[in-house]
Amino acid sequence: MTIRILVADDQHLVRAGFRMVLSAESDMEVVAEAADGASALALARETQPDVCLVDIRMPPPDGLEVTRRLAGGGRPGAPKVVVVTTFDLDEYVYTALSNGASGFLLKDAGPALLTEAVRAAVRGDAMVAPQITLRLLQHFTKSRRRAAHEPAEPLTDREEEVIQGIARGLTNPEIAAELYIAPSTVKTHLGSVQAKLGLRNRVEIAAWAFRTGRAE
Helix, strand or coil: CCEEEEEECCCHHHHHHHHHHHHCCCCEEEEEEECCHHHHHHHHHHHCCCEEEECCCCCCCCHHHHHHHHHHHHCCCCCEEEEEECCCCHHHHHHHHHCCCCEEEECCCCHHHHHHHHHHHHHCCCEECHHHHHHHHCHHHHCCCCCCCCCCCCCCHHHHHHHHHHHCCCCHHHHHHHHCCCHHHHHHHHHHHHHHHCCCCHHHHHHHHHHCCCCC
């Protein structure tokens, strides 16, 4: 399957750079580019992309509102939205994820993380830049830990290691390298963890790890 992507950013060079990175992937195609929020919404309706890469600060509506209109509410067939921005501000992260974003990256994240975030969004997973993930989740340790449900089945030692890697903001390839296993094996363990915990994505797994004291 070819992943159809819309890129929305008010800087031409940024759009061109993303197009170059994404078009180099055999399973990705950039079907539209938008320089402002209004164009992004119109082109999303016209081209029906699978994933929209959206900047935050661009002519109105801004990227946070675009995210809400495109991904909010969980409408069937709605595109996935990955916010890619220069601005590493907590309020943006919280609002973007609350508005339905499937990822939040900084523009200096690099090609590998960008393409992985696109694929994660298509899978229904969530990819947040590692440095943001840690800060986003550490608030669970600042106050009294909330009770967290126990897994439906006991977690294996390897699954526990994968959970700890996710809580540290590592990508699947980074976890694989650290544990000396294949990325596909990490993906298998991740699927098992999600099933046992009844969680949807790695952000929820990381939050669960913080609540249960598996990460600090």
